[in-house]
Every structure is written in structure tokens, then in C-alpha cells.
Amino acid sequence: MEKKPNRLAQETSPYLLQHAYNPVDWFPWGPEALQKAKDEQKPILVSIGYAACHWCHVMEHQSFENEQVAQVMNAHFVCIKVDREERPDVDQVYMDALQAMGVKGGWPLNVFLNSDAKPFYGGTYYPPQNWVQLLHSISDAYQKSRAELDKSADQFVQHLNQSELAKYGLQVGNPDFTPNGFEQLYRHLHAKFDKKRGGTMQAPKFPMPSIWRFLLRYHHHTQDPEALEQMNLTLEQMAFGGIYDQIGGGFARYSVDEEWLAPHFEKMLYDNGQLLSLYAEAYQVTRNELYRQVALETIAFVERELTSPEGGFYSSLDADSEGEEGKFYVFTQPQLEEILGKEATLASKYYNTSATGNWEHGVNILHRRQNDEAFAADQGLTLEELQEHVQNWKDSLLLARGIRVRPGLDDKILTSWNALMLKGLTDAYQAFGEARILELACTNAHFLLQNLKQENRLFHNYKAGQATIDGFLEDYALLIQALIGLYQVTFEERWIKEANQLTKYTLAHFFDETENLFFFTSNAGEQLIARKKEIFDNVVPSSNSVMAMNLHFLGLYLDKERYSSLSDKMLSTVRDLVVQEPAHLANWASLYFLKLKPTAEIAIIGPEAHAYRGLLQQHFLPNAIVAGSKEEETDSLLPLLEGRIGQNGQTTLYVCYNRACQLPVQSVAEALEQIEHV
Known part of the structure; x- marks a missing residue:
């Protein structure tokens, strides 16, 4: 039977387009769907995910492609599909609601709303049988107990609109950033270190670049060798692990185990931009050639696989290809022998592969356990001989991999994520001085300002010549940061001028003077059921911490006391939280470092x-x-x-x-x- 397109066929988001031929009567987020729910007094199902999300694909295949399941969804709900990367504001509101319900968050995120878009129930992935049972239960409750559900929804909305200061017991204090508080901050962070394998003591393991960039700054301030040792351990273990693409460069989003071996194979632009900054800065401190190699290979990966003809950077590569996670990246032993011939024996020792495989289904994830100097000595080779072998293996395996079915590419371009890569490129140019790196950075900056900026207003997304979604604070904050970095390596004042214009816009449209923090959304944009502020640094630094740092640097560059004072006030507001929970506010901790001594x-x-x-x-x-x-x-x-x-x-x-x-x-x-x- 021929599949018919639904409304998502008119969208540009690759994630939404993946669902364009589902039998579910999907709406994109917008007034049409919300009005339909009001008119028909139906509950709303909001299903949120992203293109590189493995379990999102699983749930789509099991439930959203299923005619019988779709019939239940269409009969009882107004169904809305959201790309969380396009609408982080919508995702943020309903993820917070889910956590307020006592449910651990994740994607796919499935939240049920009343016709006023207020949430009353939610969860993440459901197997098809459980999903259908839940749909019937929700529909039944909505018909029979609507008043109770509406009351519950109102309480969740009240929680969502709670002041950030009240929620975390924060208060606007005097700027008081002492060495004692800084040391206490580090000790709290130190308690979470995995001293054997690097990173922090938990699986899954995320790279969390903000933590290790802070450690570089802590070491710079204190010369504490232990801090540098933990940073080196982490960076080396990540570079040796399966989380790093040993053949093509670039990092996967996280490792499912404690040893950085088995990644969740999706590759995200935002991770690679930040890790580029981290490895470049670590090279400046240590002159470790491994860090230089990782940084340059990551740039090569981004150039090769994530760069648009116009100079923008695409968002991500999927974890799956041909319906299997990681299939594009792994090798069986016979495949290695066929590709590398007599070199396979030495390569297998270097990459720790075997006939039985080191991962699922007899396949191998290529990874290392030694640095090149130690491996060369063990094998009776000079370092130069080994490195020539390794480069030949990489070239051959990359060529062989290139003819495989590729993972899906999410080819939307996001301002915030591009800005993280742009900043990574300026940091890499500082460390390595290679002209092509600066050229790539300048091309990207020109692309962003030409296509995603209108007067002093930014857009969040770009695809097929269109920028359609108003920028969020993360877009402004991260682009301002990148433009400051670009000025530092070019001395072209236009970049500082652009950064200052964008800063003025954020102060006019995002700033909350009562709390000395910025809202995530503009006062000129769409008003959701709650207007959130982003405080905690996660896999991407919080937009407030980035803005506070931008204000610090711009205050100095432009001699603007208002900017400098505001940066101090923002940090003082969250200071106690930073000292107590530095693992979740590591970028704020780096700002604390800046306040200890004059810049x-x-x-x-x-x-x-x-x-x-x-x-x-x-x-x-x-x-x-x-x-x-x-x-x-x-x-x-x-x-x-x-x-x-x-x-x-x-x-x-x-x-x-x-x-x-x-x-x-x-x-x-x-x-x-x-x-x-x-």
C-alpha cells in the first residue's frame, strides 16, 4: 500500500521529515495544532526527539509506523512532533515538567497536555504494547477525570514558572569570589573523578568538555599537578577509546561503558566543537602531540562530513545505518584482513581487535590502549615507522568504509552549534597556527552573519535557504563568544562590533533585571506556558554562564563598566550553587577563575x-x-x-x-x- 505524506512533509527538519510518511496524523508545533485541540477538546500528545536519536528511531518503527497504533493516536489525540534541536524552548519546558512528575528525562520524550498546552502526564520510550495501553488509559482519564487532570496540569505550570532564585535558594549577593571558595569548588569536583579511567565516576560517560576546560584553568591558577594529571588521563583515555573515531576523526556523543570503549555512535557538531577547544587548549599547556593529532583529525572530519557548500556546519550524523547501531564504524576480523592484508596482524594489536570481536555480534570497535611511543617500543619499531604504518591503515580503512551505506545526516544548520565549532576553530588556530583553520572559521562566520542574522536579530536554524525560527539565548551567547574569539585571532574590529550589537539586543530582549539572569527566549518571540532560564551547564554550557563570560570580556575590551558589573552580579547570584555543585556548573566555575585575579x-x-x-x-x-x-x-x-x-x-x-x-x-x-x- 502506498504511504501518504502527513503535514510534516512540508517541514525542513530532517527529524520531522523522517516521520512525514507515518500513518500518525502529525502536526508540527504551532498554532494550528493547539487550536485543533481547543476546538475538539482533545488531549495533545507532544512527542519530542532528534534525528540522531537511536531510541527515537526504535519507537517510530515499532509504534508510529504501525497502522493500528496510529489509529488509536489519531482517534484520541492531537499529535505533535517536535525536533528538540529546532525547538529547545519547547523541549526545555516539557522536560522540566516530566522531571517535576518524578520521571527521569530522556528522548524520545512523550508528554500529554490538555487543550491549553499544559502537561499532566509524560514518559520517554514505550514498547508498542505498553504504548497502546497508555494511550487508552490517558484518553479514558481525560474523558472521565478532566477536572482533576486540569488541576494537576495547573500545578505543574505553577512549578514551571517558579523563580530560579526561589527554586534553588539563590539570592543576589555582593561579588565575593575568594580563593577559599575556589578551592572548595575544586574539592567538590575532585570527589567525582574516576582516577583510573578518566572522566567522572559513572556510566554512561559523556565527554563534558566544560569540566576539563575548567581543570586547565584551575591548574593554571594553582599549579596543582593532580588537576593536570586528571585532565590528561581523561583526554588520553577518550582519544584512545571507541568514543573517538580512530579512522575518521571526531567524537561520538557518549560511551555506554566506563572505559570509553563502546560509544553511542551518533556524532554531534556541538560535542566536536567543544572538544576541539579542549584538545587545542590542552596542547597549549602540555605540547602533547596526541592532542594536536586529535584536534586536526576532528577538524578534518568536520570539513569532510559536516560542512555545507555555503560554509555552514551540519548538525549530526546518525548512530544507525542499515537499521543497525554502529554498523558503519565497526569491522570484523576477516574484513580487516581483507582490507589490510599482511598489515592486519600489527594493526589488530594496535587497535585491539580479535576474531571473536570486542563488541556485540562478533564485531570490533577499534580502540587503543597505549601511546605510540610505548607501542612502537613493544613491537621493535621506531616511532616514525609506526606512525607511517598507522597512517596507511587509516587511509585504507577510511577508503573501505567510504563505500558502505552511510549513517543519516541531519543537514539542518543551527546558529548555536555552529558557534561552538567556530569557537573551536579559533582556539585551534591559536594553538596550531594553520592558515586553513582560520580560513574555515572566517567562512563560517561570514555564512552565519549573512544567513542567520537580520539587523541585530538572530535566527536559530537554516535549511534549504530558509531561516525560520527566532534565535534563543544560546544562539546569541555562543555566537557572541565565537566572535570575540575571532577578533582575538584576526584583530578585525568588525567582529567585536558585531558581538557588542548582539549583546545589546540580548540585554533589551532577554534580560530579567529582578534576578540578574537572562531568559532563554526573547520577549519578542512565541510565549509558551513558561519562560525558562538556563542555569546549569550540561553537555553544552548554559547560555547564562556563557553570557556572563561574554560580558566579562566585552566589559574589558570596550571599557563598559555596566557589562563588567553585570557579569559580577550574575556569578554572585549563582556562586553558592557553583561552589557546591561544580560538576553541573563547570563553565560558571571557569568564570569564577577569571574573577580571582585581574585579567x-x-x-x-x-x-x-x-x-x-x-x-x-x-x-x-x-x-x-x-x-x-x-x-x-x-x-x-x-x-x-x-x-x-x-x-x-x-x-x-x-x-x-x-x-x-x-x-x-x-x-x-x-x-x-x-x-x-x-
Whole structure:
């Protein structure tokens, strides 16, 4: 029987399009579906997922593609499908509601609402038999006990609209960021470390870049060797594990086990952008060649598989291909032998494969257990000989893998996730100085500003030439952060100017002066049943923590006391929570680090300004801003550059703190010495 399209066939989201031929009478989120529920007094089913979600696919196949199940859904509910990546605001509201119901969150997220879009029941994945039973129970209760359900829904909405300060017992306090609080913060975080395998002590294991980037800053401040040791252990174990694509580069979303071996194979842009920043910064500190290799291979993966012809970055690659999780990435021993021939024996030792396999169904996830130096010594090879072998294996296996059926590509482009990759590229350019990295970054920045910005307003998504959804705070915060990073590596003031314009817009449309925090949604956008604030740093840093950091740096660049003061107030509001729960507020913890000592303000003036910048930024300088120009600036946007000259025609560096500058110097080494002795 020929399948008929439903309303989702008109959408651009790959996730919604996956459901476009379901027999379920799906609506996209919007006024039409909500009005239908009111008109017919039916309960609403909101089903939320994303394109790379394995269990979302399972539930679709088992239930949403099933004619009998669809009949029950269509008869009793107005059914709405939501791509959580397109509508994080909708996802956030109903995920919070689910947790308020005492249910552990996850995707697919299935929430039942009354005709006013207020939630009264929800869950995640259901097997088809349980799903049908639940549908009948909900429908029956909605007909017979509507008043009770409405009362329950009103209580959930009241909970959702509770003030963030009241919910977590926070209060606006005086900016008081002490070394003692900072040390206490680290000790609370330290208690969660897995000292054997890296990461934190739990499975599944997520990379959580914000935690390890904080550790780099903690070590920078304290020189505590244990902090650096834990960071190195984590980065090395992730790079050796199956969570890292040993052949093609790039990281999967998480590992299902404690040893980083078996990933959930979906690859997300937001993870790889942040991990690029992390490995680049770790290289600046350690000069570990493994970190450089991982960073450059991750960039190569993004260029090869996630870059649009226009210069935007696509969202993700699916975990599944041909209906099997990980099939694209794994190898049986006979496959390895066929591809690598006589090299297979040595490659199998390097990647720890076997005839019986190291994962399900006799297949192997390629992973490492030693660094190249140790493995080469064990095998009686020089390091150069081994690395030549490894590169040949990678080339051969990547070629062989390339003819397989590829995982699905989610080719929508999101401003926030692109901004994370853009920031990763600027961090990588600082660390490695390769021109192609900066070129990729600039191409992406131009694409975003041309296609996802209208005057000073951002859009969240882009697909097929269309940007249709208003930007959320995460889009503004992460793009502002990336633009500040782009200025630091180019000295083009247009990037700071763009960042400042976007900051002004967020203050006008997102800021809540009563709590000194930003709402996730604009006051000019669609009003949902609750207007949320994002405080906790998760796999992506919270938009409020990113904005607080942006305000810190822009306050210094632009000499705007309002920005600096607001950054202090935001951190002081959540300070006690940061100290007590740093694992969930790690990006805030990095902001705490910035408040302990004055930030170095470095101006580089003269003909060699860019060369000096490159030399300076090879070093890890997390508490510094850098500005520069080849000649004396008379009308600069940046007060830091005003009146600065290259002395005696030579390139000169000025290191300043709190608007007071030390003696100008003519070498990067002298400038670094001035920075270190503050």
C-alpha cells in the first residue's frame, strides 16, 4: 500500500521529515495544532526527539509506523512532533515538567497536555504494547477525570514558572569570589573523578568538555599537578577509546561503558566543537602531540562530513545505518584482513581487535590502549615507522568504509552549534597556527552573519535557504563568544562590533533585571506556558554562564563598566550553587577563575602585530584579552588601542591590568614574563 505524506512533509527538519510518511496524523508545533485541540477538546500528545536519536528511531518503527497504533493516536489525540534541536524552548519546558512528575528525562520524550498546552502526564520510550495501553488509559482519564487532570496540569505550570532564585535558594549577593571558595569548588569536583579511567565516576560517560576546560584553568591558577594529571588521563583515555573515531576523526556523543570503549555512535557538531577547544587548549599547556593529532583529525572530519557548500556546519550524523547501531564504524576480523592484508596482524594489536570481536555480534570497535611511543617500543619499531604504518591503515580503512551505506545526516544548520565549532576553530588556530583553520572559521562566520542574522536579530536554524525560527539565548551567547574569539585571532574590529550589537539586543530582549539572569527566549518571540532560564551547564554550557563570560570580556575590551558589573552580579547570584555543585556548573566555575585575579589586557602595535600575536597565543593565556593593530589607531572601537604606538618603529606589546599598563616591551618573552609576575 502506498504511504501518504502527513503535514510534516512540508517541514525542513530532517527529524520531522523522517516521520512525514507515518500513518500518525502529525502536526508540527504551532498554532494550528493547539487550536485543533481547543476546538475538539482533545488531549495533545507532544512527542519530542532528534534525528540522531537511536531510541527515537526504535519507537517510530515499532509504534508510529504501525497502522493500528496510529489509529488509536489519531482517534484520541492531537499529535505533535517536535525536533528538540529546532525547538529547545519547547523541549526545555516539557522536560522540566516530566522531571517535576518524578520521571527521569530522556528522548524520545512523550508528554500529554490538555487543550491549553499544559502537561499532566509524560514518559520517554514505550514498547508498542505498553504504548497502546497508555494511550487508552490517558484518553479514558481525560474523558472521565478532566477536572482533576486540569488541576494537576495547573500545578505543574505553577512549578514551571517558579523563580530560579526561589527554586534553588539563590539570592543576589555582593561579588565575593575568594580563593577559599575556589578551592572548595575544586574539592567538590575532585570527589567525582574516576582516577583510573578518566572522566567522572559513572556510566554512561559523556565527554563534558566544560569540566576539563575548567581543570586547565584551575591548574593554571594553582599549579596543582593532580588537576593536570586528571585532565590528561581523561583526554588520553577518550582519544584512545571507541568514543573517538580512530579512522575518521571526531567524537561520538557518549560511551555506554566506563572505559570509553563502546560509544553511542551518533556524532554531534556541538560535542566536536567543544572538544576541539579542549584538545587545542590542552596542547597549549602540555605540547602533547596526541592532542594536536586529535584536534586536526576532528577538524578534518568536520570539513569532510559536516560542512555545507555555503560554509555552514551540519548538525549530526546518525548512530544507525542499515537499521543497525554502529554498523558503519565497526569491522570484523576477516574484513580487516581483507582490507589490510599482511598489515592486519600489527594493526589488530594496535587497535585491539580479535576474531571473536570486542563488541556485540562478533564485531570490533577499534580502540587503543597505549601511546605510540610505548607501542612502537613493544613491537621493535621506531616511532616514525609506526606512525607511517598507522597512517596507511587509516587511509585504507577510511577508503573501505567510504563505500558502505552511510549513517543519516541531519543537514539542518543551527546558529548555536555552529558557534561552538567556530569557537573551536579559533582556539585551534591559536594553538596550531594553520592558515586553513582560520580560513574555515572566517567562512563560517561570514555564512552565519549573512544567513542567520537580520539587523541585530538572530535566527536559530537554516535549511534549504530558509531561516525560520527566532534565535534563543544560546544562539546569541555562543555566537557572541565565537566572535570575540575571532577578533582575538584576526584583530578585525568588525567582529567585536558585531558581538557588542548582539549583546545589546540580548540585554533589551532577554534580560530579567529582578534576578540578574537572562531568559532563554526573547520577549519578542512565541510565549509558551513558561519562560525558562538556563542555569546549569550540561553537555553544552548554559547560555547564562556563557553570557556572563561574554560580558566579562566585552566589559574589558570596550571599557563598559555596566557589562563588567553585570557579569559580577550574575556569578554572585549563582556562586553558592557553583561552589557546591561544580560538576553541573563547570563553565560558571571557569568564570569564577577569571574573577580571582585581574585579567591581562594585552595590546600589540606595529608591523609585526600578527606574527607576535601568533607567538603569544601559542601559550595558554585563559585570563587575558588581546588586541592589536599594525599601526597607531586613532578611531578604534577599543580603548585598549588608543594612543598606543610601536616604539622606534618596532612592534611593541603593552601588558595592562585594571587600566594601568606596565612598561612597553618589544618581545613576546618579555610580555609573558610581565603576565606571569602579576
